[in-house]
Structure formats: C-alpha cells, structure tokens
Amino acid sequence: MKQKKTEDSIKRTAKPSVRKVGTMLGSGALAVLMIGTVSIFALTSGNNEAQKDTKAAITNTKTTSVTEAETERDETYTSMNTVTWRKAGISEYKMAQAESETTTSAKATTTKKTETTKNAAKETKVNNVTMVATEIVNVREKADKNSEIEAIVAADEEVIVTAETSDGWYKVTYGDYSGYVMKDYLKKAEVTTTSAAKSETTTAAKKSETKKTTTTKAKTTKSETKKTETKKATTANSNSSVISYTDEEFDMLCYVLQGEVGNCSEQSKIAVANVIINRVKTGRFGSSISDVLTAPNQFTAINGYYSGRNKPTQNTIDCAKRALNGEDNSNGAVYYYAPQYCGGSTASWFESLTFCMELDGQRYFK
Known part of the structure; x- marks a missing residue:
C-alpha cells in the first residue's frame, strides 16, 4: 500500500519555474560578459603601456639630440666669439688681386697653347732633298711670316729640305742654320752626275761623235761621188739646156x-x-x-x-x-x-x- 506524499516532498521534487531559469541564465551571461570585458581591458592596458614606453624612448632621443645640437652650437658660438676680426690692409688686397690676375693669365695662356696645339700645321719628314732658291728668301725660326729671320739665302743657292708642313713651308738646313722657308721660293735642284759618270758620258759622247763623223764622211764621200756621177750624167743633158x-x-x-x-x-x-x-x-x-x-x-x-x-x-x-x-x-x-x-x-x-x-x-x- 502506497504512502501518500506530503506537500513538502512534492514541493521539493517539483520542477523549477521559468522565472528561476531566466534568472540563472542571465547571471551566467553577465559573468561571461564581465570576464570578456576584463580581458579586453587587460590587453588594452598592456598596449598603452608599450606605447607609453615607445613614446618615452622617442622623447628621450629627441631630447638628447636637441641637447647635443644646442651644445655644439654653443661651442661653435663660443669658438667664433674667441676669433679676433680685423679689416684687411690695401697691400693685402692688392696681393690677392694680383694672385687672381696671375691665375686668370695662366688659364688664358694654357687655353691659347691648347688652341695653338690644335691648330698647328702637320709636319712631314723629307729625306734630305736638295733644293735651290728661285730668288732671295729668308730662313725663319718658325713656319710663320712674322717669325725671326735666321739666315738669308741668295738666288740659286742650295738648301737641304728635311721636312714640309701642310701650310706651305719647308724645314731646311742652310749651312749652320736651320729654319723654315716658304715652298713658293724653292725648286728642286738639277741632278748632277759624279765624276766617274761624267767621264763615262764624255767618253761615250766622244765615241758617238767619232762614229757620227766617220759615218758623215762616208755619206759625204758617197754623196759627192753621186753628185759627181750625176753631174757627169747630166752634163750631156745640160749641154743643150738653157741652165x-x-x-x-x-x-x-x-x-x-x-x-x-x-x-x-x-x-x-x-x-x-x-x-x-x-x-x-x-x-x-x-x-x-x-x-x-x-x-x-x-x-x-x-x-x-x-x-x-x-x-x-x-x-x-x-x-x-x-x-x-x-x-x-x-x-x-x-x-x-x-x-x-x-x-x-x-x-x-x-x-x-x-x-x-x-x-x-x-x-x-x-
């Protein structure tokens, strides 16, 4: 026979109500939310601390740089303040001006030499050719009409040409002198034979003349003979002619x-x-x-x-x-x-x- 349950046991075994379940769920959610908030705050606080450390380091570096720059500037000002300034005298000014003019002159001379070198005529060597002056001509130090005269060559005198320039000059030697003569005043000397060659030429000429003389005599003899014969032959014809x-x-x-x-x-x-x-x-x-x-x-x-x-x-x-x-x-x-x-x-x-x-x-x- 079953026993009848009491009200207390029924209450204790009864299911919880909806309100209680909601309250429990709300408390759990609130706990989770609080835990998340705490975590986020912790992270944010850590980053802020790191940022604060970085900013502090940068600030310290800037401060150091500024301090060092100010120190150097102060030292510079101090060293400049220790220099004694004075006005340069007129002689020092003239010296500086002279140095400037000398430098300018040197540059101009260098430029001129460079241009002269660029514009210089080409000179070609010649194997000691003997040439004769066509008239009185000057031997000049350089291949230039305004150059100094080293010597004067008379007409028909010989010079030795050792080189020629592309602008109309010969480099020559004349006795103990050496210089330049314009091409227009020189001509090639006639080729002369040696004594032996002259002797041979003279001998050959004499032989030729002897041969010619002999031949001429022979021809003359033949011609005279022919003329004599002709005269004899034509005498008969001429006897009856008027001449x-x-x-x-x-x-x-x-x-x-x-x-x-x-x-x-x-x-x-x-x-x-x-x-x-x-x-x-x-x-x-x-x-x-x-x-x-x-x-x-x-x-x-x-x-x-x-x-x-x-x-x-x-x-x-x-x-x-x-x-x-x-x-x-x-x-x-x-x-x-x-x-x-x-x-x-x-x-x-x-x-x-x-x-x-x-x-x-x-x-x-x-």
Whole structure:
C-alpha cells in the first residue's frame, strides 16, 4: 500500500519555474560578459603601456639630440666669439688681386697653347732633298711670316729640305742654320752626275761623235761621188739646156710643176717652168734650181717632193724637159699668181709689176 506524499516532498521534487531559469541564465551571461570585458581591458592596458614606453624612448632621443645640437652650437658660438676680426690692409688686397690676375693669365695662356696645339700645321719628314732658291728668301725660326729671320739665302743657292708642313713651308738646313722657308721660293735642284759618270758620258759622247763623223764622211764621200756621177750624167743633158741642173733638181722641178699647175694645160706648165729658169738666170733668187725652189715662202709645192705626194705625170716631166731645152712662152716673167686665190694687198702688189701674160686664170709679171 502506497504512502501518500506530503506537500513538502512534492514541493521539493517539483520542477523549477521559468522565472528561476531566466534568472540563472542571465547571471551566467553577465559573468561571461564581465570576464570578456576584463580581458579586453587587460590587453588594452598592456598596449598603452608599450606605447607609453615607445613614446618615452622617442622623447628621450629627441631630447638628447636637441641637447647635443644646442651644445655644439654653443661651442661653435663660443669658438667664433674667441676669433679676433680685423679689416684687411690695401697691400693685402692688392696681393690677392694680383694672385687672381696671375691665375686668370695662366688659364688664358694654357687655353691659347691648347688652341695653338690644335691648330698647328702637320709636319712631314723629307729625306734630305736638295733644293735651290728661285730668288732671295729668308730662313725663319718658325713656319710663320712674322717669325725671326735666321739666315738669308741668295738666288740659286742650295738648301737641304728635311721636312714640309701642310701650310706651305719647308724645314731646311742652310749651312749652320736651320729654319723654315716658304715652298713658293724653292725648286728642286738639277741632278748632277759624279765624276766617274761624267767621264763615262764624255767618253761615250766622244765615241758617238767619232762614229757620227766617220759615218758623215762616208755619206759625204758617197754623196759627192753621186753628185759627181750625176753631174757627169747630166752634163750631156745640160749641154743643150738653157741652165745646168742635176737629176735631183730635175725631179724637184717636176714635182713643183705637178703641184702648181698639174691640172692645167701644157702651156701653163712650160710657163711656170720658165719662171723658175728665169729666176736662176737673174741670180736674184738663187744660183740653181734647188736654191730657187727651196727659198722660203716661194714654192710651197716643193713639200710634195719631200713627202712623195703629187707624183709628176709623164706629161709634166715632158713639159719640164721642153722648158729646160729652151721652149719659152713666159715673156721673161719671174712672178705669177692666181687672182681666184689671192686678193687684197697681195694682188695689188703683183699688179704693180710689169704684166707679161695670162694663162689658165694665172697672171705673170716681171
């Protein structure tokens, strides 16, 4: 048989109410909140302490630096305060000014030397070439017209060139002197041979002259022999001719006739031949046919004889023989000219002479 519970036991075993549960939960939450707050405060306090320590160190460093700077400044002021100041005298000022001018002058001189070195002409060595002065010329100390004169070289005197500059000077030695001469006043000396070379040259020249003399004598002998033979050969021909002549002179006459009137009639050829013969007869133009035909500025057709041009035809040769044998139609003429080729003063001069005749457009005078 079960026992009936009492009120007290029921109360003790009954479940807690909602209010009590809320109170308990609120107390726990408050405890947790307080613990968190305490922790955060602790952390914050620690950081603040560290920051305070850092700030204190920085402040101490600044204070030390400022103190040291002030100390140095005080010491500097103290040392400057101990210097005695005075005004410089005029002599010291002049000395300082002179030193400044000397420095400036030295700089200017250095600059000038540098520029001179840069602008200096190039000098090239020459292997002792002998040159001759074209006229009186000065040997100067430097390659400059304003430089001092070391010596004076007379015209045609020799100097030894040892170098040349790019601005128109030779470096020379002249006796005991050395200096510079302008290129325009020197020329290369003629090369002279040694005594042995001269001797050999003289010997060779003598041999050559001897050989030439021998050859000339031989040629002369042959020529004289030929002339003698020619004269003998032409004596028979000359016996019947109006003047004496050689075979060579006959050939010369034929070439001149061919060159002067080769395309004209036989009468013109005979007339010109007689002009030549008449000149030999008078003696005023030469004593032979060759003298007359080779006289300067007379019969230019003689060039055909020496060059072999205008070889005479048989008709021209026959006309020359007829004239030499006495056939004459010239009326004593010693001049002739063709008006179609000559005019002006030349024609006037011919026309002032005695007119003889006219053939094939050519007029003859004496």
